[in-house]
Amino acid sequence: MSAAPATHPGAEATWMFREAAQAADVVGAQLAANRGPLATLAADLRRRPPAFVATCARGSSDHAATFGKALIETRLGLVTASVSPSVGSVYGVRQQLGDALFIAISQSGRSPDLLLNAEAAREAGARVVALVNVADSPLAALADVVVPLHAGPERSVAATKSYLASLSALLQLVSAWDAEPALADALDALPDALRAAWNCDWAPAREGLRQARNLFVLGRGPGLGAAQELALKFKETCGLHAEAYSAAEVRHGPMALVGAGFPVLMLAQPDDTGPGTRALADELRARGASVWLTDAGGDADLPLPAAPHPAFAPLLQVQAFYRMANALSLARGFDPDMPPHLNKVTETI
Template identity: 80%
Template sequence: MNAVIDPEALHARAATTRMFQEAAEAPSVVGAQFVANRDVLAALAADLRRRPPSFIATCARGSSDHAATYAKALFETRLGVVTASVSPSIGSVYGVPQQLRDALFIAVSQSGRSPDLLRNAEAAREAGARVVALVNVADSPLADLADVVVPLHAGPERSVAATKSYLASLSALLQLAALWSDDFALLDALDKLPDALRRAWDCDWSAAGEGLVPARNLFVLGRGLGLGAAQEAALKLKETCGLHAEAYSSAEVKHGPMALVGPGFPVLILAQPDQTEAGTLALAGEFRARGAQVWLASREPGADLPVAVAPHPACAPLLLVQSFYRMANALSLARGLDPDTPPHLNKVTETL
């Protein structure tokens, strides 16, 4: 994939894709969602304070499962509640009942129609869990199974690559965590998040986009609250850009995978502005010393990719992903692909 595209022509064409247009809607979607969902999430949060769950189980696939990765870090760091991902296949293929009594079961889905998620949500309800559905189609079969439905309010999403619906999943989880924990600083950050997303959309990540045009493989690294963002970025690079990208925790990459990193190896690093940041920056320096091609997205001076200032560390993954989406859209075109219609993929995947 060595397509040569005039930069001005590429810039003009990039703005015409559905992926670009839908991702650009995310700030407005998130702002409207916070208003629309406040009452339902405040009621859920109050109920969770009265009857705390023994643990939280998430169930999702694809981009929605990356939102679940964010949920795990968010609920464990803000609420101290153990959160684990349930494999959809346990219920839909193996048919093994899970011990979910008094758990909070959160199913995340854009369409709300995938048979494996439906079977697991039904089994969770039968096992005595409170079932919450985060779903973009509010009258979907998944919504019918849930005790509480949290609409994503992302509106129609026609590009195969999920963008605004993914960010809407994160913002719904963030609002729930803020209300459940009654964290004033986090609640205040929600009001500032839509404008921060607009600033993130304007961040120029073209240096990474141009550098990745000839690439065949790369690592995408994040940690803690930022690991889900790394997973989402790696998926989109596979999906829209035909790039073999693998996501790792910036801690886990040292347990074997970093043996692959040598001169010229591409590494995209998404630094989370919290207690994990120092270690991530040190890792970026270590990879650079090996001669790797590093693109570091960070608030620190001298970073390769600029980031919008987050109103709260828990908001930072949404901003990083928003900046990434714009870059990935242009990179897909530069590699001679169409980000809206990746080969062999459908918008709704109904896994058994």
């Protein structure tokens, strides 16, 4: 793994940098604080298994839900679907959520559409679990079980540590629910793995994207939510139009845009999808695309530490990316803490 990257002048002074740098400590404290409550919830879920899982979130929190979907479906074999908040808040249609586990994910716990859907889910007979950073929020008051993210205040508009805290909370929930020791035992190593990821040098992508106007971010399986998060942060902090796709779905149309010089950032997972992603990277390079592949190992374009467990890879990818994105934002003349036209708390209906 490369030495710690040189940062853009002033990069360490941003709130985005300082808050993202706290993620490892946040996750360590969160895992300790939530161990007992999540063990109790997991025991109840094993005793009374839900028929399916529904998630409800927006923005970065919805990208965390994408990760949760992959995690729950691949480890528990339980169908997991994203509920559109607008179905309840705009169209007024009550979903048939009896016997479901309804997971609402939010930083503030205040958005009206999320509150309406959580209340409707509870009335329909679902068990409502809130993963929320503000533990005394209106969303928390509606939930049957509250899982605090313990991320602390975030001053940068761009969410960083709270996003990673959402992913670690989902990991801890699924590891307790699955009762499979490998994932649970590996969780203790997650904070140190995040610290190692923070020190990875992604300067090649930072320099290569300084003048870019568009790019694809590709992931698959548990890494799709990470690809979505990276694409959002490129737009939000760098003024860079980025679109996230599954490394499988990109072949169904979007590939037509990839030609000479087209930038593509690819997230390789240390699981059965990894070989296909690496083969796709080779194919895109053969077309002349500018490809940066994230992977563990010395030959990766964008290096990462080896993940203590394959399910951790998306967290390490995102943590390394946040440092690079902060510097890229400044290099492109933006303030990563204050994206234009955005507020820290977005309340939608």
